[in-house]
Amino acid sequence: MKTVFVADAHLKGEGDPHQASLVRFLDSIDSGNLAVLGDLFDFWTGSNSVAERVYKPVLDGLLRLRKRGVNIIYFEGNHDFRMGPFFTDDLGAKVCPGMEEMAMDGKRFLVGHGDTVSMTTGYRLWRAYLRSPLFKATAFAATPGGVWAIAGMLSRKSRGNALRYGSSENITESALRKFAAEKIAGGYDAVVLGHSHEPGVHAIESGGRKGVYANPGSFAYRGTYLVYENGEFSVKSWKG
DSSP states (O other), rough: OEEEEEOOOOOOOOTOOHHHHHHHHHHOOOOSSSESSSOSSSEEEEEEEEHHHTTHHHHHHHHHHTTTTTTEEEEEOSSSSSSHHIIIIOOOOOSSSSOOEEETTTTEEEEEEOTTSSOOHHHHHHHHHHHHHHHHHHHHHHHHHHHHHHHHHHHHHHTTTTOOTTSTTOOOHHHHHHOOOOOOOOTOOOEEOOOOOOOOEEEEEEEEEEEEEOOOOOTTTEEEEEEETTEEEEEEEOOO
């Protein structure tokens, strides 16, 4: 069965041209599975009426996708987490807070966003705070507009911590490849991650085993996505 992987669209909301492009992309998928590898939204946490309004085009696109029988799996990222009832109830998606093993063609795949692969102490604490009862209580007490304002601030902070995405010194991508080699040596046949914004399919030999590390790259910055079909991974570019 065909599986499409997409990540890191970092949708900003109304007026973001990437949202219209992503909707057209979603409308082009007619069967199989869609695996979102996190950061589809520049910020999403829990339920928020402002977020649901500004992201309505893509949310409607996801609903149409589900009605066509496409299975949706959402791996939370560092910009979108605690996806809430729209995703679990309305959309019927499987939501994965972290990496999970997926079985495809009798092979073991490890799939996730990738932000937890190489964390500084500061990022580890920041990530824990955003998922803590304290932040949840703060978001609950604030108005939807107030939460949206906080979201913009947190999103800018996260981007400020980015490790040279898209450059020749993409530290994040180097860490992901090293992690993939370790997991392949440990028994996985493929490791599929986002987060680095660097698209590619890489054959890896580690610990006497052969496997693949694949990354869809950033839909926002490169318009790329990943397809697994007939036992092979390939990076595609969306021009719509």
